Amino acid sequence: MITLAHIRITPSETWLNGKVVSNSNINGIYREFIGDYPKFFKMDSLCKLGFIAAELILKGQTPELKENASIILFNRNGSLITDRNYQMTIADDHFFPSPALFVYTLANIVTGEIAIRHKIYGESSFYVLPHQDDEMINDVVNKAYLTSNPSFILTGWVDYDDDDNYVADIKLVTK
Amino acid sequence: MEGVMITKIADNIISPLGCTSEENFKAVLSGETELKKHEGTFGLPEPFCASLFNRDDINKQLDYELRSVGNLTFFEKLCVLSAKRAIEECNLSPRETNVIFILSTTKGNVEFLEHNLSDQRCYLAESAIKIAKYFGNNNSPLVVSNACISGVCAQITAIRELLSGKYRYAVVIGGDVLSKFIVSGFQSFKALSPEQCKPYDKDRIGLNLGEAVGTMIFKAGKPSNEGYWRYVACSIHNDANHISGPSRTGEGSFRVLSDILKNIGIDEIGFVNVHGTSTAYNDEMESIALHRANLDNVPINGLKGYYGHTLGAAGIIETILSMKAIENGVILPTKGFGTIGTSYNVNISNQVRKTDKSAFVKILSGFGGSNAGISYQKGGKA
Incomplete structure (x- = not known):
């Protein structure tokens, strides 16, 4: 596999292709680099993180290439950050289940948010692993080529523990 | 490697309609369903129509058939029982290094958040590891969490693992159990039908939720039996x-x-x-x-x-x-x-x-x- 681009976002630093491009948090990065997608503010934290990572790393990719791209993401927490928030809306003494939160209680929604923004019609897949294991991630992504033929694959780790602990470590790769 | 033949060598379904694929097939062929109205179940204020395991009956069966389950949850025990039956059907040695376990689930043990928002059992990979370990398998299992399409994606993941030649056998287990969390979410979405669902019908008004687990075991290489x-x-x-x-x-x-x-x-x-x-x-x-x-x-x-x-x-x-x-x-x-x-x-x-x-x-x-x-x-x- 050839790596076309790489982004790493943590609460303190955002690296794009080996250079620090921002020291802002997720909302700050949105304001600095994006700003034209109000739906961003409806997303949960995991989706916001994946969304801004995709936004920065996909800059310059043509619509034609994006249409046939795949998105294959991995993490440890799944959608637990929003699962916990949703759980708090269904307590016995305070039962007001929120559909706006419930839809984000699936980790693969982040792949859908990225696909919608960039009109990516290829594969979208989400896997949960015990910890960030780059060898395993590369292995799974390489094997995607055995049954599909994407123009490129947006792949990597996107995990949201809490507001002080999150990481997106995402690459664009091609065969 | 793309020319390698991949075949299904064993399977199992455990659902409210039966505990083998054959029992389930016969039940479906004769039109059976366990979809019915539940009131007060999971502490939900509104009734719902779903196909649920009878907890007493299935727990008795799990206790009877599974030994040394240690700290496995209800969801994990169901996955283990389904996989065990499929593994026995094809005489697979699940501890071998050429076997990979793949778990398809949307919410795993999410019900435990109700009592502890940081319950470790809610991490989906932990469930997969416990299930693979039950069978003595030490390879890193994969959890496919792709919402409603997970069950097919898990099969696709297995097929890729076998096509690549890295593994010879893949045990694919898919399951979810219902809880206040899942049912209330679908209720809040107004997606549920209060009566038995009517797929493709002009009067369809929503879906029913159901509980089940299933296992498929795949093998890379020429099949040894007829009718594969x-x-x-x-x-x-x-x-x-x-x-x-x-x-x-x-x-x-x-x-x-x-x-x-x-x-x-x-x-x-x-x-x-x-x-x-x-x-x-x-x-x-x-x-x-x-x-x-x-x-x-x-x-x-x-x-x-x-x-x-x-x-x-x-x-x-x-x-x-x-x-x-x-x-x-x-x-x-x-x-x-x-x-x-x-x-x-x-x-x-x-x-x-x-x-x-x-x-x-x-x-x-x-x-x-x-x-x-x-x-x-x-x-x-x-």
Whole structure:
């Protein structure tokens, strides 16, 4: 596999292709680099993180290439950050289940948010692993080529523990 | 390596309708369902219609059949029992290094958040590790969490692992158990039907949820038995349209069907087993995708009228039942269907139909705009 681009976002630093491009948090990065997608503010934290990572790393990719791209993401927490928030809306003494939160209680929604923004019609897949294991991630992504033929694959780790602990470590790769 | 033949060598379904694939097939063929109204269950203020395990009965069975389960949860025990039965059927040695375990689930043990928001059992990978360890398998298991399409995606993941040559056997387990968390969420979405669902019907008003687990075991290499099931083609596509509503043009599902039809002729397909959740939008979207793929005349069927939507299990159990149907020369009826209620007049029926075809296609769609499909063909002599 050839790596076309790489982004790493943590609460303190955002690296794009080996250079620090921002020291802002997720909302700050949105304001600095994006700003034209109000739906961003409806997303949960995991989706916001994946969304801004995709936004920065996909800059310059043509619509034609994006249409046939795949998105294959991995993490440890799944959608637990929003699962916990949703759980708090269904307590016995305070039962007001929120559909706006419930839809984000699936980790693969982040792949859908990225696909919608960039009109990516290829594969979208989400896997949960015990910890960030780059060898395993590369292995799974390489094997995607055995049954599909994407123009490129947006792949990597996107995990949201809490507001002080999150990481997106995402690459664009091609065969 | 792409020429390697992948076959299914064993399977199991545990559901409210039975604890083997055969029991489930017979129950479906005779029109049984455990979809019924539940009041007060899971402490929910509103009643709902679902297919639930009888907790007392199934727990007795789990305790009787599983030994040294240690700290396994209800969900994990069900997965273990299903996998154990499939493993015994094909005499697989699950601890061998050439075996990988793949788990398909949407919410795993999410019910434990109710008492502890940081309960470690809610990490999906922990469940997969415990299940693989029960069988003495030390390879890193994979958890596919792709919403409603997880069951087919887990099969696709297994097929890729076997095509690559890294593993020889893959044990694919799919399951979900219902809880206050899941049912309240679907209720808040206004997606549930208060009565038994009516897939593709003009009066359909929503889906039912259901509980089940299923296991399929795959092998790479030439089959040793006659009458094997061979993997033919698979595909996953996103709608790039909406996170909780299906595409109005059926785009992702159409692309999935188009990919699969490049590898198998329409005249070889006995039926397409659809997702058919019985929501207004899903069934309409699927009918559009089927029409665009020139499949209006090919028989289709949906099994949600027997089980409800079993989430992470759906893709697995519906694939197994489709295999059983072809083996018996039948197309299973779409229970709950009466009068066509989609824009395109797809070939669907609530009666048992005959087929002499050897292949079928299974499709699913779900939240996140995701769509997946897979096709299998029954082989002749080995």
